[in-house]
Amino acid sequence: MPIVMMKTEKEALAWLLTKYEVPFSEQDLDLDMPLQPWRCARKYTELRNLVNKGTVEHPCLLRFCHLTGRNTSLENLLYREFDLAEFITGHRIVALHAAFTEGRSGSVIIRLDNGVVGSVEVGNQLPDGADEVDRHEIIARRGVASDIVVDTQIPQQSVYLYKEEGTETYKDTDSELFGLSGEQIERVRAKFAFLKDRGSAPEHLTQDAHIKAAVEAALKSNETHKKIVL
Amino acid sequence: MKPVKIAILSLTHGHTRKYFQTLHDNPALDWVAVSAETEEVKEVFYHYGYNEIPCYMSDDEMFDAHPEIEAVVIASANSRHLEQVRNCARRGIHILSMKIPTFDLEEYDEMMKLVSEAGIVCQIELEMHYNPVVHRMKELFAKESLGRVSAFNATNITLSPVWAFPWQGVPELSWGSRVPLREGDGRFRGGALCDHPHIFDMIRHLTGSDYEYIYAEVGPNIRPDIEEEDVILVNGKMKNGVSFLLDPSWSRLEERLKVPAPGWEIFPKRMEVNFNISGSKGVMLVDSFGPNVYHNGAPNDRYTVQYTYFDEWIGLIDEFVDCIRNHHTPLINLGWHRRTIEAVNACYESVRTGQPVYF
Missing domain, CATH: 3.30.360.10 (Dihydrodipicolinate Reductase; domain 2)
Structure with missing residues (x-):
C-alpha cells in the first residue's frame, strides 16, 4: 500500500476522516473555524511536551522569530507567534510592548502571567522564493529547548538536492499527508482533530478573541510607544 | 472493512513499543492480546498504560484463549522467530516479522515454504x-x-x-x-x-x-x-x-x-x-x-x-492490513528480503x- 500523494487539503481531510472512521458531512470539509492549526505541528507539540513534562524546568525567557515573504501580513505572524507562546508554555500573555517599522518588520516583547518574558521578532521582507525563517527557543533555569539546531541561524531541511540548475530542498514530516506543505498539514490535522472532538469550539473561539486582542494591542503599542497590559 | 484481530508476541524486541499506539488507534485493527516472555516484560508492558489488553505468559496460551486472532507482530529475539513462524503457519495466522526473520538461510527457506504453504501474509518490518x-x-x-x-x-x-x-x-x-x-x-x-x-x-x-x-x-x-x-x-x-x-x-x-x-x-x-x-x-x-x-x-x-x-509504523501497519484483507503481497516480503x-x-x-x- 504506497504512500498516497495528497493534492488538496480537502481531499486529505476527507481521506483522514474516512480512514479513522470519523463521521463527517460535506460541510465539515469546508470548516471555517479559527483553530490555531500550528498547535498540531509535531515540532510545537514536542516543544510543549518538553516544558509540560519538566524536561526543561522553570522557563524564564522565550526567543521567537518568524520571517516570511510579503504575502504574509504582520498581523497573521503575530497571531501565530503569540498563540504559540501560550501553547508551548501553557501561560497567557498579559502585557506587551511592540516596535514595528512601516508595518513590515519589528518586534514585540511579551510578558506571560507567570512572569516569563519573551521576544517575538516578525517580518515579511524576505525576497520571493526564499524559505521562511523561524525559531522558537525556550530558555529555562534547567535547560534550553529549541526547534533550531545549535550553531545555526536557519531551519534545516530533510533533503538537499544540489544540481547545475540550482538547489532544491524538501522537508516532509507526515507520511499520511504526503504532498501537502507544512502549513497545509497543520490546517488538515487541526480540522481532523476538531472534527474528532467537536466539543472544542468554545476554547478555540475564546483563544481567537484573546489572541486577536493581543495583536491589536501590539499594533496600538507600536503607535503609542507604550507598554500595554491586556 | 472488518478490523484485523491482531496480537503481539513476546514483547522483547526493541521495536515493540512502537506498535502500541498504532495498534490502539487504527480502526482497521482490533488489538486482542499480547504474550510476554517474562513477568518483568509483562510489567514493562503494563507500564505503558494499555491495561485493557490481556497479557499471557506463552504464545499458545494466548492463541488458545483467543482463537479469533488473525495476525501477529512477532516481536521477539531473532532466535525465536522460526518456532513462532511455524506456530503461526500451523494456525493460519498472518505475520508481521521483525527486520531479521533469521540469518540462517536454511531456516529462512523453511519460513518461506511454511508461509507459502499456509497461504498467509508475512511482511518484514523495514519501516524506513x-x-x-x-x-x-x-x-x-x-x-x-x-x-x-x-x-x-x-x-x-x-x-x-x-x-x-x-x-x-x-x-x-x-x-x-x-x-x-x-x-x-x-x-x-x-x-x-x-x-x-x-x-x-x-x-x-x-x-x-x-x-x-x-x-x-x-x-x-x-x-x-x-x-x-x-x-x-x-x-x-x-x-x-x-x-x-x-x-x-x-x-x-x-x-x-x-x-x-x-x-x-x-x-x-x-x-x-x-x-x-x-x-x-x-x-x-x-x-x-x-x-x-x-x-x-x-x-x-x-x-x-x-x-x-514517529509515523513509519502507521504506514507499515496500513500495508499489512491491506495485504491481509485484499490479498496483496507486501513490498518487503520474505522473497525480496x-x-x-x-x-x-x-x-x-x-x-x-x-x-x-x-x-
Missing part, C-alpha cells in the same frame, strides 16, 4: 519505506533527478540496545549461533550489523540493482565489554557500477538503561539514517529523521535531539576473510 523523507527520496529517484547514480553512501547508526534488550548482546539469540568474527578476535557475530539491515535494503530499492561485491571491516569496540561488534564499515559495488559505503554501527554511546527512557542517549542524536548520493546531475543529501527539536534539560542536562518523526540477509551474511564473511565477497 514508510518514512516521508524516504518517500520523497524515492520520488526524486523515480524522476531520475540525479541522472546516472554513481555513489550511494548511507548511515544507519544508533546507540546500542543491548542493555534494554539483552538478547541483542547474546550471539546465539541475535545471530543464531556463536561464530567468532575472525580468527584471534574475541568477539562474535550478532552486533550492530544485525541490527541495521535498512540501508542494505534501501540501496537495492533505489538503484534497482544487486550487489556485485561487498567488503566489511570491524573496528575496536567502543564498548569493550560487549562480545559482539559495535563499529563496522561496509563498502563495495553494485552490479550497475554504483559504489557504496554503508555504516551500520552502534556508534552513538548510551546510558545503560534497562527500559528506554529520556536520558538514554549520550550523543545528542541517538539514531540517524542519512544518505549522501552522487550522480551525473548532482548530489543529494538526505536526513530521514530530521530536522527535529532540541534541548539540554532533564534528566542529564545534555544536548539532546527530541525526535519529531532474502538478498538483504545474504548481504549482511556476506559482510561477516568478509570480516572473517579480510577480503571482499562476490555475489
